Amino acid sequence: MSVKPRDLNNCSRIAEQLALRIESGSPVHAYAFAGGDPAERLQLGNWLAQYLLCSQPDQGPCGECLACRKFLHGNHEDLIRLKKQADRESIVKDQILELTDRISFKPFGKRYVVIIEDAQLMNAASQNKLLKTLEEPVSETVMILLTEKSEALLPTVLSRCCVFCLPDAATATESADVQAAERFAALIASGAPFYRKKQLVADIIADKDSSRIRADAFLAGLEEALAAELKSGVSKSAGEGSPGRLMDAVGHVEAARRCIKQLHSVAYTLKQLCLRV
Numbered sequence: 001m002s003v004k005p006r007d008l009n010n011c012s013r014i015a016e017q018l019a020l021r022i023e024s025g026s027p028v029h030a031y032a033f034a035g036g037d038p039a040e041r042l043q044l045g046n047w048l049a050q051y052l053l054c055s056q057p058d059q060g061p062c063g064e065c066l067a068c069r070k071f072l073h074g075n076h077e078d079l080i081r082l083k084k085q086a087d088r089e090s091i092v093k094d095q096i097l098e099l100t101d102r103i104s105f106k107p108f109g110k111r112y113v114v115i116i117e118d119a120q121l122m123n124a125a126s127q128n129k130l131l132k133t134l135e136e137p138v139s140e141t142v143m144i145l146l147t148e149k150s151e152a153l154l155p156t157v158l159s160r161c162c163v164f165c166l167p168d169a170a171t172a173t174e175s176a177d178v179q180a181a182e183r184f185a186a187l188i189a190s191g192a193p194f195y196r197k198k199q200l201v202a203d204i205i206a207d208k209d210s211s212r213i214r215a216d217a218f219l220a221g222l223e224e225a226l227a228a229e230l231k232s233g234v235s236k237s238a239g240e241g242s243p244g245r246l247m248d249a250v251g252h253v254e255a256a257r258r259c260i261k262q263l264h265s266v267a268y269t270l271k272q273l274c275l276r277v
């Protein structure tokens with residue numbers, strides 16, 4: 001299955017920029033993905049690696065060609081994964097030497113792709129060794145460095161990489177809730193059924209730790225989104241009853257916000273809202 005930038009949720013904007021660059025035929029030799037959620041960082045690194053190895057890419061890896069199938073089975077000859085060995089404290093210089101040795105030979109396909117996981121664990125000696133490779137790039141190699149924070153890498157290493165800072169988890173959740181609010185407003189405008197609206201709030205209800213805070217942010221976002229729908233007049237095209245539905249919804253959202261502030265059940269309040277709007 002092909003994976004497009006939009007499928008990378010919180011990293012979709014970064015993925016779009018990467019795709020633009022690759023589709024224009026000019027991938028850079030080294031990327032650094034810093035911060036954000038570790039699982040999402042790895043997912044983005046893997047996506048880019050598969051994309052670069054795919055033989056029929058289109059805004060992402062196709063998921064079906066031989067290169068993609070090998071990648072997904074974890075046995076692509078040109079993919080090199082470098083991580084800290086279990087019995088070591090850091091990624092040591094010998095590992096980098098082994099790497100540079102290997103990429104001095106021709107790749108099996110069009111290029112080598114190297115993913116360095118937890119690149120922040122490279123010690124200074126390793127980083128300096130890597131720097132040599134980054135300074136004199138082997139034409140058929142693309143390096144992808146995944147790091148907890150960009151400051152963990154030497155400025156000289158960073159300056160050789162195209163650096164992307166991933167959104168941190170809290171910001172990402174917040175923006176996901178705001179996006180959900182925008183989609184929710186569009187569903188109200190089009191008169192969508194209860195279950196589709198309920199799907200959008202299920203994630204907030206399920207979040208035991210911060211469902212109240214998230215519900216408040218969601219409802220605030222929904223108020224804004226409804227106001228924007230009404231103002232833009234887009235809702236007119238959604239059908240006759242749309243402006244009326246939106247006006248009614250504004251009242252229901254205000255009531256739901258009061259319920260959340262008065263500590264009523266978040267699950268009950270949001271489900272009631274889905275029924276009423």
Ligand SMILES: [Zn+2]
Nearest residue numbers: 054062065068
């Ligand atoms: Zn492919």
